[in-house]
Amino acid sequence: MYYVDLAVTGLIFGCMYAMMAVGLTLVYGMLRILHIAHAAVFALGAYVTVLVANMTGSIALGFLAAIIAAPIFGIAIYRLLYQPLLIYRPDVPMIASVGLLVLMQDAFRIVFGEQGVTFRSNPFALRVYDIAGVSVNAVQIAIVVAAVLVFVGLHIFTTRTRIGVAWRATVSKPQIAASFGVDAIKVRYLNFALSSGLAAIAGGLVAMLDGFVDPRTGYVVSYKALAIIVLGGLGSVRGTLVASLVLGVVESYGTIFIGSWLNRDAIAFLALIVLLMVRPQGFTGAKAG
Amino acid sequence: MSAYDISLLSVVGINVILAVSLNLISGFCGQISLGHGAFYGAGAYAAALTAIATHNLVLALVAGAIVGSLLGIIVGFASLRVRSDFLAVTTIGVNFLFTGFVRKQSWLGGEMGISGIPASGLGATGNMVLIIACALVTIALSLYINRSWMGFTFRAVSEDEDAATTLAVNVASYKLAAFGIGTALAGLAGGLYTYFTQFITADAFDFVVSVMLLAMVVIGGIGSTWGVAVAAVVLTLLPEAIRFLNDYRLLVFGGLLVLMIRVAPGGMAGLFKQLVWRSAKP
Numbered sequence: 001m002y003y004v005d006l007a008v009t010g011l012i013f014g015c016m017y018a019m020m021a022v023g024l025t026l027v028y029g030m031l032r033i034l035h036i037a038h039a040a041v042f043a044l045g046a047y048v049t050v051l052v053a054n055m056t057g058s059i060a061l062g063f064l065a066a067i068i069a070a071p072i073f074g075i076a077i078y079r080l081l082y083q084p085l086l087i088y089r090p091d092v093p094m095i096a097s098v099g100l101l102v103l104m105q106d107a108f109r110i111v112f113g114e115q116g117v118t119f120r121s122n123p124f125a126l127r128v129y130d131i132a133g134v135s136v137n138a139v140q141i142a143i144v145v146a147a148v149l150v151f152v153g154l155h156i157f158t159t160r161t162r163i164g165v166a167w168r169a170t171v172s173k174p175q176i177a178a179s180f181g182v183d184a185i186k187v188r189y190l191n192f193a194l195s196s197g198l199a200a201i202a203g204g205l206v207a208m209l210d211g212f213v214d215p216r217t218g219y220v221v222s223y224k225a226l227a228i229i230v231l232g233g234l235g236s237v238r239g240t241l242v243a244s245l246v247l248g249v250v251e252s253y254g255t256i257f258i259g260s261w262l263n264r265d266a267i268a269f270l271a272l273i274v275l276l277m278v279r280p281q282g283f284t285g286a287k288a289g
Numbered sequence: 290m291s292a293y294d295i296s297l298l299s300v301v302g303i304n305v306i307l308a309v310s311l312n313l314i315s316g317f318c319g320q321i322s323l324g325h326g327a328f329y330g331a332g333a334y335a336a337a338l339t340a341i342a343t344h345n346l347v348l349a350l351v352a353g354a355i356v357g358s359l360l361g362i363i364v365g366f367a368s369l370r371v372r373s374d375f376l377a378v379t380t381i382g383v384n385f386l387f388t389g390f391v392r393k394q395s396w397l398g399g400e401m402g403i404s405g406i407p408a409s410g411l412g413a414t415g416n417m418v419l420i421i422a423c424a425l426v427t428i429a430l431s432l433y434i435n436r437s438w439m440g441f442t443f444r445a446v447s448e449d450e451d452a453a454t455t456l457a458v459n460v461a462s463y464k465l466a467a468f469g470i471g472t473a474l475a476g477l478a479g480g481l482y483t484y485f486t487q488f489i490t491a492d493a494f495d496f497v498v499s500v501m502l503l504a505m506v507v508i509g510g511i512g513s514t515w516g517v518a519v520a521a522v523v524l525t526l527l528p529e530a531i532r533f534l535n536d537y538r539l540l541v542f543g544g545l546l547v548l549m550i551r552v553a554p555g556g557m558a559g560l561f562k563q564l565v566w567r568s569a570k571p
Contacts, residue, residue, distance in 0.1 A: 034374050081551065088554065090374040091321045095507065096550040098323065102500055103543030110537060223385065223496075226378050266389025269382035276371050276379055 005134055006252045012140045014248025015147035016209075019202035020221055021228040021240050022150065023195025029171050029235030030191050032090055033082055036097040038199055039222025040104035041077070045070045045200025046207040046217050047108060047117065054120045059208070066200040074196025075189050101222060109215035116214025125211055139208045146205060150198060151241055158237075163190070171235070224265065227272035247271065295417045299485050301525045302420035303478050306427045308505040308521035309514060310474035313431060315503065316512035317440060318467035319447025320368045324380030325475055325502045327387035328364075330494025332357035332476025334391065336483040337403045346409045350480040357476015358469050365468030369461050372450070384496045391491040402490030409484040420481050424518075427474055431514040434470075443467060447512075497539065504546040510558025520557060 020042055027035040045066040053062030081100060085093040124138040158164040169177035170187045178184050206221075207213045228247055232239030247268060254267040262270065311325045335356035340349040367379045391397050398404075409416055434440045442463050445453040454460050483489055501524075509520025524542070528535045553560050 034378065081547065084551065091377050092550060092554065094374045094377055095321065095323075095503065096547055098500055099504065099543045099546030099550065101543070102497070102539050103547060106537065106539035106543060110540065223381055227382070230375075230378070262386075262393060263389040266386045269385045269389070273367070273379055273382045273386065276375060277367060 006256065007249060008134050008136065010249035010252030011245060012136070012143055012248070013251065014245035015144050016202060016206060017221070017225065017228055017248055018147050018241050018244035019143075019150055019198055019205075020218075021225040021232070021244055022154070022237060023199045024225050024229045025232065025235060025237055025240045026191050026195045028229060030188060031082065031086065033086075034090070034094045034097065034226060035077075035082075035195075036094065036222055036226065037077055037081075037100040037104065038195070038225065039218040040101050041070050041074050041196045042199040042203040042206075042221065043104070043108060043213070043218040044073055045196075045203030046213040047112065047203075048200070049204035050117045050119055050207050050213050054117070057121070059119075059122075059124075063201065063204050066204050067197050070196040070200030070203075071193035074192040074199075078188060078192045105215055105219060112213075112215075114215065116212050116217070118212040119208070122208060122211050125208060139205065143205050143209070146201060147241075150201070151237070154237060167191070224268045227268045230272060231275055290414070292413065295413050296485075297526070297529060299413075299417045299420050299481075301522055302417070302424040303482050303485070304502075304505070304525045305424040305518050305521045306420075306474055306478040306481070307502050308509070308517050309424075309427050309431050310471045310478070311502050312506050312509075312512065312514065312517040313434065313443075313474070314467050314471035315506055316517065317435065317443040317447065318464060319443075320464060320467060321373070321377045321503075322364075322380045322471075323377050323496070323499050323503055324364065324382075324384035324387075325472075326494040326496065326498035327380075327384045328357040328361050328472040328475040329479045329482070329498065330387055330391070330489075330491065331360045332479025333483045333489050333494065334397055334403070334479070335476065336480030337406050337489055340406050340483065341403075344407050346411075346484070349483070350477060353480030353483070354473045354477040357479060358473035361468045361472020361475070362465055364472075365465040368464050368468065380499075381496065384494075384499050388491045388495050398490070400490070402488060402492075404488045406483055406487040406489070408487065416481075416485055420485065423477060423481060428514060428518055430474075435514060439463070439466065444512075500546075501539075501542050504542045508545050508549050508556055510556030510561075511554075513556070513558035516556055516558025516561070 020038070023041075024035055024038050027033060027038070048066040048069045049059070049062040051062070052065040053059045056062070077100065081096055082093050085096060124142070127138040128135050129138070129141065156164075158168050166177065166182040167187050167190065169180070170182055170184055174184055177187075203213075203218065206217065210217075224247070228243045229235075229240055231247065232241070232243035250271065251264055251267055254262075255264050307325060307329060311322060314325075315321050332353035336349040336353035339345070339352040343349070364380065364383055367383075368376050371379055392400055409419075411419060434443075442453070442458055445456065445458055446460050446463055450460055479494075482493070505520045505524050506517050508524065509518070510516030524545075528538050528541070534541055549556060555562070
């Protein structure tokens with residue numbers, strides 16, 4: 001049963017990574033920017049969820065506020081930081097993104113303190129269910145359900161709606177899409193709004209799982225998400241999902257088998273470096289660098 | 290000179306070596322590295338182990354430089370496989386891998402780090418003089434390389450790798466040279482740091498250090514030896530001079546980094562050049 005437990009924990013972590021990483025994939029697919037500051041959006045979502053939930057007493061309102069605040073922040077990052085930097089080499093916006101993340105993380109620490117903010121009441125994390133001998137709590141179930149909804153929803157959105165089709169057209173051939181009357185700027189805003197909203201949901205769920213947010217929330221996940229999008233073959237949403245789940249499970253078992261000489265985060269980076277060296281084009285053939 | 294001044298100047302010297310050596314890799318040769326902390330750390334750990342085993346200052350510093358350089362050349366091979374932002378991501382990975390590895394090794398002290406490193410025998414003032422001498426040598430080396438054929442080739446690789454290849458430049462060996470030299474200096478800085486504190490932990494070499502070093506390079510003006518050296522001095526002294534800034538160190542570094550890239554990608558050196566150029570015109 002122990003190994004089943006590990007697999008379940010791994011898959012739950014994988015679902016969390018997937019919701020975090022899909023935003024990076026969307027941004028990379030459209031603009032070829034490694035949006036490291038995405039982790040700051042994630043942390044913002046987590047803080048807003050906890051703060052509003054504590055203020056109003058309703059976790060649902062907390063999520064609603066996070067889903068409104070994060071896209072505004074995401075669009076602001078694009079408009080004020082990335083757009084003017086698109087003319088430079090791709091490492092220039094990336095360094096700016098790292099700078100923004102470091103800045104935001106320290107700002108969160110200064111404003112909300114080293115200890116962060118704790119949920120005043122977080123009943124879902126204590127509600128434990130027994131599914132086929134594996135005990136999981138309500139938040140963990142919610143993470144899995146949310147990930148499934150997000151990926152199914154994203155699939156329907158990009159294949160069945162007009163906006164979704166325009167979006168895919170812009171990703172693959174921006175000039176031709178523009179000549180068919182697609183407003184590329186609006187699609188970019190939509191892209192940032194959507195990926196930031198997803199990061200906010202992931203942030204809120206992680207805050208619920210931990211019961212608190214602190215300045216370290218999202219710090220390592222941010223760089224791990226980079227590993228995931230490379231593993232998933234840059235710009236591929238399906239690849240991102242698979243890579244997230246695989247990484248979640250590998251980490252889960254890895255901490256047992258090689259945990260004595262590497263920590264959990266180093267395992268993800270080892271996987272990233274090995275993959276980049278062996279197949280710089282990723283699994284699906286998109287060229288990296 | 291008070292003990293405080295001596296330790297402050299030592300830290301300034303170490304940061305100058307680190308920033309100028311990172312500039313060699315990222316500025317001259319255009320290979321953006323966000324993992325300079327790992328090479329610095331590798332040098333520090335190598336020097337610490339050598340110092341404990343042999344009690345020999347020169348041997349320990351040389352060991353630090355060699356181990357830093359070896360790790361650097363290994364990572365340099367990565368720069369032959371991936372370019373630009375993906376190289377930067379790889380070096381971030383190297384940094385996390387380094388600290389994650391060190392924290393779990395009992396022979397490297399694990400989370401507790403290595404303490405009880407023997408003194409250099411030079412005293413605090415002697416250490417400081419040694420560090421500053423090394424910093425000046427690093428600056429001189431950097432200026433020399435920039436004017437040499439090697440510096441010229443580094444710039445060619447930085448500007449356009451493919452064009453450099455067509456001009457029969459062996460891009461691979463020059464990239465490896467940049468990594469080898471730059472990380473050897475980082476390893477040396479690690480060795481000096483080991484003797485300066487006589488106590489090291491993995492925390493001193495984590496990713497945040499790498500970000501701060503790259504911030505110094507970008508703010509000073511990527512590719513300009515003097516700009517980077519001045520930025521390293523100013524950005525080390527600034528949080529000390531303005532006390533309340535010390536708590537907000539990362540906020541300031543991150544903010545300046547973003548602002549600099551957004552407003553003046555050439556850094557302080559670029560702004561300075563513009564100013565001189567403008568005032569020179571009638």
